[in-house]
Amino acid sequence: MATTRVPPPVAGQTALYVGDLNHDVTEAMLFEEFKQAGPIVSIRVCRDSATRRSLGYAYVNFQSSTDAETCLETLNYTSFKGRPCRIMWSQRNPTLRKSNKGNIFIKSLHPQIDHKALYDTFSAFGPVLSCKVVLKPNGESAGYGFVHFDSDEAARLAVEKVNGMSLNGKIVFVGFFERRANRLELHKQKFTNIYIKHLKSEVTKEKLDEVFSKFGAIRSSLVATKDDGSSKGFAFVNYEEHDSAVKAIDELHDSSSEQNFDLSLPSKTLYVTRHQRLSERQHLREQWAKERQQRLAKYVNLYVKNLDDNIDDAKLKEFFEPFGTIISAKVMRDEQSGASRGFGFVSFRDSEAANKATAEMNNKLGISSKPLYVGPAQKKEERRLQLEMQFAQRTKAGLFTGPALSSAPLTATAQAFNPTGYLPTASPALPLGQAHASFLQQMQGQRPSGPRWSTEQALGRMPQAMGPPRGRVPMMGPAASAYAAQARFQMQSRPPPKSTPSPAQPLFGGRPFTTAPHMVPPQQARAPVPAMRSTEDPTLTNEYLAGLPVDQQKNLLGERLFSYIDRDYPDLAAKITGMLLEMEPREILGLLGQPELLGSKVSEALEVLKRHPEEMQAAKNLE
Numbered sequence: 001m002a003t004t005r006v007p008p009p010v011a012g013q014t015a016l017y018v019g020d021l022n023h024d025v026t027e028a029m030l031f032e033e034f035k036q037a038g039p040i041v042s043i044r045v046c047r048d049s050a051t052r053r054s055l056g057y058a059y060v061n062f063q064s065s066t067d068a069e070t071c072l073e074t075l076n077y078t079s080f081k082g083r084p085c086r087i088m089w090s091q092r093n094p095t096l097r098k099s100n101k102g103n104i105f106i107k108s109l110h111p112q113i114d115h116k117a118l119y120d121t122f123s124a125f126g127p128v129l130s131c132k133v134v135l136k137p138n139g140e141s142a143g144y145g146f147v148h149f150d151s152d153e154a155a156r157l158a159v160e161k162v163n164g165m166s167l168n169g170k171i172v173f174v175g176f177f178e179r180r181a182n183r184l185e186l187h188k189q190k191f192t193n194i195y196i197k198h199l200k201s202e203v204t205k206e207k208l209d210e211v212f213s214k215f216g217a218i219r220s221s222l223v224a225t226k227d228d229g230s231s232k233g234f235a236f237v238n239y240e241e242h243d244s245a246v247k248a249i250d251e252l253h254d255s256s257s258e259q260n261f262d263l264s265l266p267s268k269t270l271y272v273t274r275h276q277r278l279s280e281r282q283h284l285r286e287q288w289a290k291e292r293q294q295r296l297a298k299y300v301n302l303y304v305k306n307l308d309d310n311i312d313d314a315k316l317k318e319f320f321e322p323f324g325t326i327i328s329a330k331v332m333r334d335e336q337s338g339a340s341r342g343f344g345f346v347s348f349r350d351s352e353a354a355n356k357a358t359a360e361m362n363n364k365l366g367i368s369s370k371p372l373y374v375g376p377a378q379k380k381e382e383r384r385l386q387l388e389m390q391f392a393q394r395t396k397a398g399l400f401t402g403p404a405l406s407s408a409p410l411t412a413t414a415q416a417f418n419p420t421g422y423l424p425t426a427s428p429a430l431p432l433g434q435a436h437a438s439f440l441q442q443m444q445g446q447r448p449s450g451p452r453w454s455t456e457q458a459l460g461r462m463p464q465a466m467g468p469p470r471g472r473v474p475m476m477g478p479a480a481s482a483y484a485a486q487a488r489f490q491m492q493s494r495p496p497p498k499s500t501p502s503p504a505q506p507l508f509g510g511r512p513f514t515t516a517p518h519m520v521p522p523q524q525a526r527a528p529v530p531a532m533r534s535t536e537d538p539t540l541t542n543e544y545l546a547g548l549p550v551d552q553q554k555n556l557l558g559e560r561l562f563s564y565i566d567r568d569y570p571d572l573a574a575k576i577t578g579m580l581l582e583m584e585p586r587e588i589l590g591l592l593g594q595p596e597l598l599g600s601k602v603s604e605a606l607e608v609l610k611r612h613p614e615e616m617q618a619a620k621n622l623e
């Protein structure tokens with residue numbers, strides 16, 4: 001096909017626009033290539049004012065309009081650094097530059113059709129101002145392009161002749177170009193494809209067609225599935241008529257399972273809407289994200305967990321209403337069964353009310369069977385980042401250092417490993433420093449350099465210190481009663497220390513440190529044992545607790561709590577201790593330093609037990 005010469009928009013114009021350039025193309029490269037068309041006055045590659053990075057286009061000014069026209073005809077689509085450039089007359093008027101006049105859109109292009117092939121095809125219908133095949137980031141064709149003619153008549157002729165025609169073995173679509181806003185509006189007026197979500201996992205294509213065919217003839221339908229064949233919970237239905245799609249949306253959108261023939265999940269209504277294109281969905285995501293940030297800046301959202309199954313949205317709102325105006329309160333539920341997931345969110349209008357609610361409701365007993373946790377709501381990414389930072393800090397503080405080798409004093413290490421509260425006996429022939437090393441070897445399962453006897457013998461096969469197996473302690477029920485009985489039995493069954501004539505230093509709370517008779521090997525029972533000096537009990541801190549396993553943290557804190565509660569409530573001390581150990585270790589540590597606050601928590605626990613007489617009686621029966 002013969003090409004048509006493109007006249008300049010203004011007589012005598014010498015400026016050309018060069019687009020689709022690689023970001024590494026410079027003025028020197030363009031000059032070397034374009035100087036063959038004629039003398040060049042200037043070349044400028046447009047760059048970002050801050051980074052000085054190329055914007056991908058340039059302007060070339062020739063001395064004469066004839067030279068510029070020659071360059072446009074002979075050097076258009078010349079490749080620079082692997083990318084063909086696109087040359088057109090420079091158009092200073094933005095209104096004409098952005099006009100749809102003479103602009104057409106082509107899709108379903110063969111991958112081998114490039115800019116030049118598209119230009120050669122459509123230039124037969126009239127002068128082409130610009131021609132472009134859209135490329136992917138890897139340089140491959142995206143399968144569609146644009147051709148801009150200098151007149152509407154040439155564009156109309158191209159649409160009539162080429163639309164539905166085969167190019168390189170593929171039938172192409174050619175139509176007049178419409179801007180995105182106009183296309184979306186046109187699509188809304190003529191759509192036939194609808195999107196459905198919140199479907200039950202057992203909904204099949206046959207069931208979907210049965211329900212939606214009542215509104216009109218269906219061209220195609222699809223239930224989205226995972227790799228294993230299970231449903232993803234959403235589907236698509238494409239009708240032959242636009243009115244059928246509109247009717248289906250009007251009838252089934254926001255309908256319950258009873259109204260939509262058992263298609264939707266029990267806890268949600270069916271969502272039916274017009275199918276949206278990817279660009280439209282992306283725009284909506286950005287808009288929602290912006291609105292969410294505005295809501296977060298305006299309102300304060302709290303996260304509440306440890307909720308009982310019988311607490312719904314209304315009850316949750318009722319609990320928090322005394323603290324201020326609530327925007328929303330929601331208990332999260334399982335999509336399939338509709339059962340509560342044990343947590344929810346409460347949104348307050350102002351931060352003052354949210355802070356007051358957090359202070360009053362966090363760790364509160366009596367609302368649920370477990371102490372409530374109330375804190376600021378965080379996005380999943382923010383929470384993950386915070387946990388990673390905490391993990392890194394704990395690792396740096398020595399979380400993975402074994403207790404026997406950590407920087408904690410020897411007495412605390414012995415208490416963690418030895419339930420009796422006394423250090424195993426070292427060989428009498430060893431000095432103090434070697435005795436310490438011998439003890440560390442025993443804690444690590446190694447044999448000391450002294451006489452051969454096992455750590456198991458040294459510890460006397462004593463039961464573990466107060467505490468249940470690893471895991472959280474249930475606050476109410478048989479498991480809690482069993483834990484309370486075990487705790488009280490171990491606290492009361494510890495043998496009192498037996499003093500010896502030799503002086504000893506205090507180990508914990510003024511108790512004498514000495515050698516228990518049952519911890520001395522038979523072959524050393526009559527040998528005199530020199531007293532070992534020990535340090536005083538260290539003050540419990542968050543850093544020290546972070547270096548211990550969870551069960552040892554519970555043991556230490558449980559002993560402190562039990563000794564405090566046992567003075568006032570000996571019959572219920574073990575039970576209340578088990579209930580308070582449901583709290584986080586750092587929160588328990590804060591209670592130990594504030595007797596008044598600890599007393600209030602004990603009072604709350606007593607109130608819970610009073611509302612459950614069978615639990616209180618079971619706790620007393622354990623004594």
